[in-house]
Amino acid sequence: MRIPEHVGIIPDGNRRWALSNNLTKDKGYEYGINPGLELFKLCQKENVKEITFYGFTVDNTKRPSEQKFAFIKACIDSVMLLTKEDCEILVIGNTESKNFPQELLLFTTRQKFGAGGIKVNFLIHYGWEWDLNLLKKSNSSKKHILPYIHSEDISRIDLIIRWGGRRRLSGFLPVQSVYSDFYVIDSYWPDFTSKDFYTALEWYNDQDVTLGG
Amino acid sequence: MRIPEHVGIIPDGNRRWALSNNLTKDKGYEYGINPGLELFKLCQKENVKEITFYGFTVDNTKRPSEQKFAFIKACIDSVMLLTKEDCEILVIGNTESKNFPQELLLFTTRQKFGAGGIKVNFLIHYGWEWDLNLLKKSNSSKKHILPYIHSEDISRIDLIIRWGGRRRLSGFLPVQSVYSDFYVIDSYWPDFTSKDFYTALEWYNDQDVTLGG
Numbered sequence: 001m002r003i004p005e006h007v008g009i010i011p012d013g014n015r016r017w018a019l020s021n022n023l024t025k026d027k028g029y030e031y032g033i034n035p036g037l038e039l040f041k042l043c044q045k046e047n048v049k050e051i052t053f054y055g056f057t058v059d060n061t062k063r064p065s066e067q068k069f070a071f072i073k074a075c076i077d078s079v080m081l082l083t084k085e086d087c088e089i090l091v092i093g094n095t096e097s098k099n100f101p102q103e104l105l106l107f108t109t110r111q112k113f114g115a116g117g118i119k120v121n122f123l124i125h126y127g128w129e130w131d132l133n134l135l136k137k138s139n140s141s142k143k144h145i146l147p148y149i150h151s152e153d154i155s156r157i158d159l160i161i162r163w164g165g166r167r168r169l170s171g172f173l174p175v176q177s178v179y180s181d182f183y184v185i186d187s188y189w190p191d192f193t194s195k196d197f198y199t200a201l202e203w204y205n206d207q208d209v210t211l212g213g
Numbered sequence: 214m215r216i217p218e219h220v221g222i223i224p225d226g227n228r229r230w231a232l233s234n235n236l237t238k239d240k241g242y243e244y245g246i247n248p249g250l251e252l253f254k255l256c257q258k259e260n261v262k263e264i265t266f267y268g269f270t271v272d273n274t275k276r277p278s279e280q281k282f283a284f285i286k287a288c289i290d291s292v293m294l295l296t297k298e299d300c301e302i303l304v305i306g307n308t309e310s311k312n313f314p315q316e317l318l319l320f321t322t323r324q325k326f327g328a329g330g331i332k333v334n335f336l337i338h339y340g341w342e343w344d345l346n347l348l349k350k351s352n353s354s355k356k357h358i359l360p361y362i363h364s365e366d367i368s369r370i371d372l373i374i375r376w377g378g379r380r381r382l383s384g385f386l387p388v389q390s391v392y393s394d395f396y397v398i399d400s401y402w403p404d405f406t407s408k409d410f411y412t413a414l415e416w417y418n419d420q421d422v423t424l425g426g
Contacts, residue, residue: 128358129357132345132348132358133356136353138348138349139349140349143342143343143346145345145346166420167394167395167420168392168393168395169392169393169395170391170423171392175345178341178383178384179383182381183380
């Protein structure tokens with residue numbers, strides 16, 4: 001089986017899941033923490049080299065404050081859970097705002113835990129325009145783009161899996177996603193099961209790789 | 214019905230269509246010209262304001278030369294066909310190469326035909342890295358990205374429709390696609406029918422618009 005080297009995760013549907021379970025929207029996020037750990041362990045087992053989780057964006061912080069506090073807390077807790085595993089964690093996002101959690105500042109340089117190994121990236125207070133804006137400060141005449149953006153330490157993504165049924169990138173790493181295969185799962189992220197992951201891997205196995213050629 | 218203002222078209226599957234019809238790969242492209250005209254007329258009828266066709270990329274020109282000549286000719290013919298309609302045509306791509314067809318140089322400034330109206334953009338010898346590289350020459354401190362890339366005259370895309378079954382953007386306008394809804398049709402582009410378009414529109418009608426919020 002052809003295993004993607006780098007998997008991008010868009011864990012959408014937390015609020016819709018909360019409403020469908022008679023909870024207020026802000027209550028959905030904490031139910032997305034364990035699925036993240038489960039998915040991490042499956043990736044580790046299947047020898048995926050790198051995972052990137054879409055945490056939250058600059059635009060997301062315009063939501064009602066109880067939601068904002070809830071998703072920020074869920075992101076912090078998700079990162080902290082992984083510090084107990086064998087992995088190398090990197091947080092990418094605009095740190096120049098009170099919406100960037102101070103608890104995660106340390107992780108803006110990649111940190112190794114346990115035996116290291118799989119790279120895990122979290123986008124935290126990320127904005128695609130913020131990411132690309134660094135290009136304006138580059139004088140390079142080289143044709144490449146990735147080395148000159150804020151998320152330069154995140155590699156090209158092979159497979160993006162999105163939960164919650166929406167078929168869009170919603171600003172997720174536009175440069176690393178240009179050639180990514182995009183798989184959408186209709187169920188909400190808190191309802192994650194390992195079957196979701198394996199269905200996506202099987203689908204990916206049937207795709208060809210052209211990289212624009 | 215909620216109609217997308219701007220529809221992006223990835224007309225993939227010409228070569229696979231040719232093989233499945235006992236033709237050589239290069240023969241597929243000419244069968245993609247009429248579908249483009251049909252789709253244009255449907256967009257016009259449904260009051261879509263802008264369409265962008267993915268013509269060919271810098272990377273595509275590395276293909277065998279008989280294929281290269283065939284898709285370049287099909288692109289030129291597609292643009293020329295539309296000059297007989299009411300529309301405003303713009304061609305975006307890297308003109309500094311012999312692979313950019315001289316016949317289309319005129320269209321690198323938007324040209325109005327007939328009564329004008331619907332904008333039709335063609336990506337011709339386009340490269341996503343080429344597009345974004347212009348940011349390196351910008352001194353702007355403004356947070357926006359679109360006004361500083363080569364494809365600045367192409368607006369944000371609401372709905373991308375891809376034929377040929379692949380679920381990836383393949384370098385199609387990464388900046389304008391960040392929030393686009395992405396609909397994939399399994400049949401090959403030369404087998405286009407109006408039902409494809411209306412199925413995509415009906416699906417789009419059921420999506421919500423969040424623009425990252």
